[in-house]
Amino acid sequence: MSTFQKHANPEKIEEVITITRDNVDTSDERLLELGYKPEFRREMSLFGVLGISFCAIGILTGMSSAFQTGLFSGGPVGLFWGWNICSVFMFLIALSLAEICSSYPTLGGLYFWVCKMKPDLPILGFCTGWIYSIALVFTGTAGNLSVALYIASMVEVGQGRSLSRVEIAAMAWAVNITSGIVNTVGTKAIGRMSTLNVWWTLGGTFVLVITLLVKRPFTGWSSRGFVVLLGFLQAIYTLEGCETAAQVAEEARRAEILAPLAVVGSIAGSWFIGLAYMLALLFSVQSIASVQATTYAIPIAQLFYDAVGPKLTVLCLVVVAVGQVTASITAFTASSRLFYALARDNAFPAKEKFMALNRFQAPYWGVWMSVLIGCILSCAYIGSAIAFNAMLSSAAISVMLSYLQPIIIRVFWPDSLPERGPFHLGKWSWPINFVSFLFVYLHTFRVAHVVSVNEYDMNYAILAVGGVVVIVAINWVTWGRHSFVGPMQTVIEGK
Incomplete structure (x- = not known):
């Protein structure tokens, strides 16, 4: 037996497992080198991993749910240019993340990358992991509420009855629980669903574009505004999520190649699919004032109604709602895997529970923790939509x-x-990372001043982001700095 020589800090090892190289799948070689024993079956193909990122981005759903934000603030022209300019920068960000993902194809994703690249500052990895996990749960919760809003809009269009906030919140609960059930079934179900989502996105975009362009009265773009920065808001909301492929890296074959390809490919595909859908929406807007004054649960329903009438509006809402369901399920897939990764490294409490896998290879404690938090957050909609x-x-x-x-x-x-993986940027690595850094930094802190539909939202948004940061900081000071020292290696290599 030969001891694995890559333990950076042997004294930190809590669980050591002896294995042999015999019959080890080539997909697990890099994971073993990183010190982790393979725990998941590798059942995802390129299409499945790519579908995970497509699901998380949710091009139809993100565009539909956030379209009014860019429309009201930046106007059609600002929204158009905001989308294209922002897509370029998001593609560069995807390249930056994909390069790191190829070197470290583990389900910890952003959290693990930070830990490995800056091991002398474990606080950075800890805070990245916690902030990102909270963001994923919030994203899934928002998606599940959006499904309820689409259903409520269908009811109003089809039956003329407006649902109460309590009814909408109850539907959001049902969608949250459905997301939990699907995720509990495990990798195969998620992989098949994400593959289906790729085709649904392509087919749904075609249906929506043709329906809108053929049936709507021609109007053109009425706004002359060129507020490109405000157009970024809708684009950023829509295009986030490409890195989700990394959260299933330990469940994918040839993850060091497929995961980074999925990260980059999902942005490239979403850019062009989103552009086609956006152009159809922009040319179909009959009245911005009408969309602003809508009584429907989600404003895009008013745009559909004005352009194509009630029956086809229901069809359009169904297409988007189905895509939203898969996107929301994927967010909880990612959050549960991140909880697993954090627990594996002593960065999350109840380690044994959150690392437990059921017979479907699903980290079910993380799944249902996400569902529980989602249901609690959904109740906030009853009190205040803003x-x-x-x-x-x-x-x-x-x-x-x-x-x-x-x-x-x-x-x-x-x-x-x-250690560069098979996907790397060569001499372009630093320039691409630098441009990505400038965009993320400037946009993130600029958002603190402009992200809002009205003057009241911004105060709440600052409070929410500040609350997340405070919670993570307190958690580090009171617990994290005593228990977390970086990634915990769980394997000793033998011959």
């Missing part, structure tokens, strides 16, 4: 803050990634 929406908009800011950590390290410590 407070709830602002709180969930903080999820987008939290994701960008999580992106910022590994990119900062790559910019200011260029040698922090000594």
Whole structure:
């Protein structure tokens, strides 16, 4: 027997497992080198991993749910240019993240990358992991509420009856629980669902574009505004999520290649699919004032109604709602895997429970923790739609803050990634990381001044983001700094 020589801090090892190299799948080689014993079956193909990121981005759902934000603030022209300019920068960010993902294809994603690249500052990894996990749960919760809002809009369009906030919150609970059940079934179900989502997105975009362009009266773009920065808000909300492929890296074959390809490919595909859908929406707007004054639960329903009438509006809402369901399920897939990764490294309490897998290879404690938090947050909608929406908009800011950590390290410590994976940027690595850093930094802190539909949202958004940061900081001071010292290696290699 030969002891695995890559333990950076042997005294930190809590659980050591002896294994042999015999019959080890090539997909697990890098995971073994990183010190982790393979626990998940590798059942995801490229299409499945790519679908995970597509689900998380949710191009139809993100565009539909946040379209009115860019429309009201930046106008059609600002929204159009905001989308394209922002997509370029998000593609560069995806390249930056994909390069790191190829070196460290583990389900910890952003959290693990920060820990490995800056091991002398464990607080950075701890805070990145916690902020990102909270953002993922918030994202799933927002998606599940959006499903309820789409259903409520269908009821109002089809039957003329407006649902109460309590009824909408109850439907959000049902969708949260459904997300938990699907995630409990495990990797195969998620992989098949994410593959289906790719085709649904492509087919749904085609249906929506054709329906809107053929049936709507021609109007063109009425706004002459060129508020491109405000158009970024909708684009950022829509395009976040490409890194989710990393959360299933330990469940994918050839993850060191497939995961980074999925990260980059999901942004490239979403850019062009989103552009086609956006153009159809912009040319279909009959009256911005009508969309602003809508009584429907979600404003995009008014745009559909004005353009194509009640029957086709229901069809459009069904197409988007189904896509939203898969996107929301994927957010809880990612959060449960991140809880697993944090627990594995003593960065999350109740380690044994959150690392437990059921017979479907699902980390079910993390799944149902996400569902529980989602149900609690959904109740906020009953009291205040403004407070709830602002709180969930903080999820987008939290994701960008999580992106910022590994990119900062790559910019200011260029040698922090000594082991390059098969996907790497070569001489373009530092320039791409630097441009990505500038965009994330400037946009994240600029959002603190402009992200809002009205003057009241911003105060709530600052409070929500500040609350997340305070909670994570307190958790580090009172518990994390005593229990977390970095990634815990769980394997000894033998011959």
